[in-house]
Amino acid sequence: xxxxxxxxxxxxxxxxxxxxxxxxxxxxxxxxxxxxxxxxxxxxxxxxxxxxxxxxxxxxxxxxxxxxxxxxxxxxxxxxxxxxxxxxxxxxxxxxxxxxxxxxxxxxxxxxxxxxxxxxxxxxxxxxxxxxxxxxxxxxxxxxxxxxxxxxxxxxxxxxxxxxxxxxxxxxxxxxxxxxxxxxxxxxxxxxxxxxxxxxxxxxxxxxxxxxxxxxxxxxxxxxxxxxxxxxxxxxxxxxxxxxxxxxxxxxxxxxxxxxxxxxxxxxxxxxxxxxxxxxxxxxxxxxxxxxxxxxxxxxxxxxxxxxxxxxxxxxxxxxxxxxxxxxxxxxxxxxxxxxxxxxxxxxxxxxxxxxxxxxxxxxxxxxxxxxxxxxxxxxxxxxxxxxxxxxxxxxxxxxxxxxxxxxxxxxxxxxxxxxxxxxxxxxxxxxxxxxxxxxxxxxxxxxxxxxxxxxxxxxxxxxxxxx
Numbered sequence: 165x166x167x168x169x170x171x172x173x174x175x176x177x178x179x180x181x182x183x184x185x186x187x188x189x190x191x192x193x194x195x196x197x198x199x200x201x202x203x204x205x206x207x208x209x210x211x212x213x214x215x216x217x218x219x220x221x222x223x224x225x226x227x228x229x230x231x232x233x234x235x236x237x238x239x240x241x242x243x244x245x246x247x248x249x250x251x252x253x254x255x256x257x258x259x260x261x262x263x264x265x266x267x268x269x270x271x272x273x274x275x276x277x278x279x280x281x282x283x284x285x286x287x288x289x290x291x292x293x294x295x296x297x298x299x300x301x302x303x304x305x306x307x308x309x310x311x312x313x314x315x316x317x318x319x320x321x322x323x324x325x326x327x328x329x330x331x332x333x334x335x336x337x338x339x340x341x342x343x344x345x346x347x348x349x350x351x352x353x354x355x356x357x358x359x360x361x362x363x364x365x366x367x368x369x370x371x372x373x374x375x376x377x378x379x380x381x382x383x384x385x386x387x388x389x390x391x392x393x394x395x396x397x398x399x400x401x402x403x404x405x406x407x408x409x410x411x412x413x414x415x416x417x418x419x420x421x422x423x424x425x426x427x428x429x430x431x432x433x434x435x436x437x438x439x440x441x442x443x444x445x446x447x448x449x450x451x452x453x454x455x456x457x458x459x460x461x462x463x464x465x466x467x468x469x470x471x472x473x474x475x476x477x478x479x480x481x482x483x484x485x486x487x488x489x490x491x492x493x494x495x496x497x498x499x500x501x502x503x504x505x506x507x508x509x510x511x512x513x514x515x516x517x518x519x520x521x522x523x524x525x526x527x528x529x530x531x532x533x534x535x536x537x538x539x540x541x542x543x544x545x546x547x548x549x550x551x552x553x554x555x556x557x558x559x560x561x562x563x564x565x566x567x568x569x570x571x572x573x574x575x576x577x578x579x580x581x582x583x584x585x586x587x588x589x590x591x592x593x594x595x596x597x598x599x600x601x602x603x604x605x606x607x608x609x610x611x612x613x614x615x616x617x618x619x620x621x622x623x624x625x626x627x628x629x630x631x632x
Contacts, residue, residue, distance in 0.1 A: 168377075172249075173322075189291065189339070207280070209340055211282070213288065219324075220292040220294065220331065227308050241315060243379075255302050262301070291335075292324075391628055398618065398627050399431045399433070431469050444460055444464075445459045446459075457495050463480045468514070469517065470520075473491060487500050503544065513557055516608075521567060533549045534547045553574060557608045572606070572617070581608070605620075
């Protein structure tokens with residue numbers, strides 16, 4: 165979705181080159197627009213690009229952030245964004261006059277009172293903001309509406325940066341050669357052939373149609389599918405889904421049949437399954453459900469399993485600890501090793517493991533964190549941290565190229581089921597959202613195709629899923 169919107173934003177930004185501000189900016193920061201010559205023109209062009217990107221991020225990021233505060237980012241939001249994109253595509257394809265139009269020029273005097281690179285950067289900010297000068301495409305208004313409708317700050321930042329890049333690059337490329345034959349000829353062709361501008365708007369229309377299609381697909385995928393009622397704490401592997409009943413009994417759903425497992429707090433991973441029985445973990449073959457071994461684990465209250473590792477949370481000596489054991493040989497497991505602990509009022513969340521990667525949440529009085537731990541390397545790191553948002557219940561799934569992280573993010577009265585690349589720096593994409601406090605998002609699970617989450621409603625719980 166973000167790729168489709170970014171592509172549309174770049175094209176819409178490029179279309180702005182045909183504005184009076186675009187043409188004048190090429191001449192203003194070009195070699196003849198000041199006394200600094202070509203070297204200053206190159207420096208000014210280089211400064212113009214980050215300015216335009218910053219302006220785009222401010223406008224579209226702010227609109228997305230405002231939308232996120234005012235409404236729910238659910239299925240309706242995606243359909244609304246798709247409708248906005250499609251409506252703008254229609255009027256763009258028809259070549260309708262832009263309305264409302266902003267007939268404001270750039271403050272030309274800046275180049276006389278400021279160093280040219282600084283003035284150029286500030287010109288870039290104004291053009292990147294989108295609505296401070298002439299608007300040459302309905303796509304600009306559409307991007308604003310889409311950002312507000314989605315209410316997704318990360319998407320708004322991507323759209324803003326892409327728009328700024330599209331707005332800046334043609335100007336930055338032509339300005340240093342504006343006094344040469346190529347630059348002069350390029351400006352003459354752009355200004356003398358209205359068909360070029362018309363073609364740019366048709367390109368905007370096609371990009372917006374593609375974005376509308378992706379948004380519609382995303383809206384359909386974000387519809388939650390009920391998986392199990394009176395159920396919580398899902399664990400998924402292949403087509404199998406395990407969960408816990410209200411009495412803490414363990415269920416495994418396979419091919420439509422519900423099978424009872426001999427314990428509580430079930431987990432599945434690779435060819436293994438695991439349940440808790442008292443202060444022991446029972447390791448089960450996921451294929452034939454035969455018991456493989458029983459492992460002592462005093463204080464255990466949550467478990468995760470993969471082909472080679474058993475990871476579990478236990479409460480010992482008044483604190484939560486996260487522990488791991490190798491189960492390469494299930495009947496002769498490796499020594500217990502501590503991979504996480506919190507003292508006092510701190511809490512550890514349920515673990516999730518896939519292959520050799522473990523993730524879990526750490527909640528303290530002043531910060532929430534999600535950490536990952538490499539069981540082979542013995543190294544851990546913070547993936548996400550926040551003092552203002554609740555970050556909880558992560559699940560991990562390794563793919564052929566990327567490792568994905570699923571988690572719950574709570575801000576004020578909004579709860580989002582988020583998915584991101586484990587190594588990425590941003591919060592990721594919201595794939596399911598709930599507003600209000602009547603329903604609480606809780607534990608999660610991630611399979612190759614779907615993302616699962618427990619919803620606590622009143623005094624009960626249920627599991628739903630969405631496409632990942």
